[in-house]
Amino acid sequence: MANRVAICAVAQIKNDPNLWHARFQNMLLECFEGIISQTNVSFDMEKGIRTVLTCSDDVWDARTISDNAITDVVGAHFRGEEKIAQESLNGLGYAMACILSGHDDIILYMGHMKESQAESRGMCTNLAFDPFYCRPLGMDFVNINAMQARAYMATSGINEEHLANIVVRSRENAKKNPYARDNAIVNQDDVMKSPLLSDPLRELHYYPTTDWAFGMLLCNEKKAKEFTDKPVWITGFANCMDSYFLGDKNLTSNFSLKNATERALKNAGIKGLKNNFELYELCDHAAYQLPMWAEGIGIIKDGDGGKWISEGGLDECNINISGGMLNGNPLLLGGAARVIECFYQLRGEADKRQVKGAKRALAQSTYGAAGQHQAVVIMEV
Numbered sequence: 466m467a468n469r470v471a472i473c474a475v476a477q478i479k480n481d482p483n484l485w486h487a488r489f490q491n492m493l494l495e496c497f498e499g500i501i502s503q504t505n506v507s508f509d510m511e512k513g514i515r516t517v518l519t520c521s522d523d524v525w526d527a528r529t530i531s532d533n534a535i536t537d538v539v540g541a542h543f544r545g546e547e548k549i550a551q552e553s554l555n556g557l558g559y560a561m562a563c564i565l566s567g568h569d570d571i572i573l574y575m576g577h578m579k580e581s582q583a584e585s586r587g588m589c590t591n592l593a594f595d596p597f598y599c600r601p602l603g604m605d606f607v608n609i610n611a612m613q614a615r616a617y618m619a620t621s622g623i624n625e626e627h628l629a630n631i632v633v634r635s636r637e638n639a640k641k642n643p644y645a646r647d648n649a650i651v652n653q654d655d656v657m658k659s660p661l662l663s664d665p666l667r668e669l670h671y672y673p674t675t676d677w678a679f680g681m682l683l684c685n686e687k688k689a690k691e692f693t694d695k696p697v698w699i700t701g702f703a704n705c706m707d708s709y710f711l712g713d714k715n716l717t718s719n720f721s722l723k724n725a726t727e728r729a730l731k732n733a734g735i736k737g738l739k740n741n742f743e744l745y746e747l748c749d750h751a752a753y754q755l756p757m758w759a760e761g762i763g764i765i766k767d768g769d770g771g772k773w774i775s776e777g778g779l780d781e782c783n784i785n786i787s788g789g790m791l792n793g794n795p796l797l798l799g800g801a802a803r804v805i806e807c808f809y810q811l812r813g814e815a816d817k818r819q820v821k822g823a824k825r826a827l828a829q830s831t832y833g834a835a836g837q838h839q840a841v842v843i844m845e846v
Contacts, residue, residue: 470561471689471696472844474503475805476680480646480793483581484676489526490538492577496680497539504682504692506571508540516545516569518560520553520576522797524589527582539575549576552832553679554800554840558702560683570688577678578795586674586796593833599711606750606796606834607671611663613716613835614753618665620717621760622771623753625665629656631752632669632791634779639788641818642806646675646793670752675793679801697811701733701843711834719761722829722839726762729827729841738763743823744783744810746803748830749791755784758829762841786810786818800830800840811846 476499478492500506507513517539521531528534532548535541549556553576560572583589587605594600617623633653639645651669659669682692689696705721705728708714735741745764749755756770764782765773779785787806790799807826809815825845832838 468565469686470564470699471684471686472681472699472804472808473684473689473692473696474500474682475808476500476503477644477805478678479644480675480677482646482674482676482793484579485581489521489535489577489579489678492676492678493535493538493575493680496575496678500573500680500682506573506682506692508544510544514540514544514571514573516547516563516572517541518547518549518556518572518574520549520556520574520797520801521578522550524592525578525580525583525797535575535577539573552800552830552838552840553798554804554828554830554842555704557683557699557800557804557842558704558840561699561702564683564685570685572683574681574683575679576798576801578797579676580674580795581676595710604711604834607666608663609711609834610751611666614665614751616716617753617757617770621756621768623756623774624771625657626653627756627771627774628670628752629653630774631755631779632656635749635785635788635791638786638818639792641816642787645788646673648673648792666751672750672790673793675795677795677798677802679798679805681801681805695812695846697808697844697846699842700845701729701731701735702841703728703732704838704840706833707837709837714835714837716835717757719757719767719836722758722761722831722836722841723763725839725841729843733843735843742825742827744786744807744820744826746787746806746826746828747785747789748799748803749785749789750796750799750831752791754831754836755779755789755791758831758836759784761839762827762829783820786815786820797832800828803828803830804842804844807844811844
């Protein structure tokens, strides 16, 4: 059995608002070739990749068994192939389990999502709700996030100016990230005058439709030495699911995120966040979630979000230096994007956005209604 899991290589395409000219296979092939060129990993059943893990979703791909269309492109014929039809950070946890158990030495993990081809994001996310009460009401991720935003703003001191500042900062940070979606630089006034989606969320408060694909090569400690001299170690992982039925849920409790963070820190042998992390990458589908998730993780105390934003806490704690999901990552793949940014930072390969002396990072992802599911991973060198 392995005692540590390393990320040895990552590859990605540029986040794009509409890759109309590219199929899933084209997107993944570019990432696949990137992994192979970095590592020269083989598909030998004894010494190479025996299991390929993919992340996709039948609803968003508009086809059943969505992974069937990509197995040849990612080298999954005649070997183990598993699909994660969940938020991509859970795939990292699954790959860890395969390696730590001794079942696999190496896992190739590939994921894709083309949000641009969906007729309606609202229609797709409506399917995440229970079919008897919430789904017939037309609930989707935007309007439930709006309900959560309003509740959180009432308890945290967050106001429209804070939300606008978060968006402006996201766009500015993303300009330093060559893989980020190309968006216009905006000012506070632009944000506060953008159209309402669902009160209090405006169009620029919410992440934009995005197409993207990625690849990662994960190995045990022995195999890692064959592929890189700069491994990034995954030392902690945990996830947690909150109540499915909205009537049973406190929208501002951060229940699932607090639980996942506590267990991930315990797995990594870390007591508390203070002075232990150089950067954080958080999955901000909407602007209000950045301070809310910071409270859930324990970067700040519950209710201090507004004060923290006003005092420059985002920059002080090096949160979402990449531009974050708010600048544009597909819904299913926000967690993978957070991990890849941490990978670059910890290897000192983040160029103009490099955090000096980065040795340990925390990445978080969320999926479902109002942060229903949360996952946290801790990475270090």
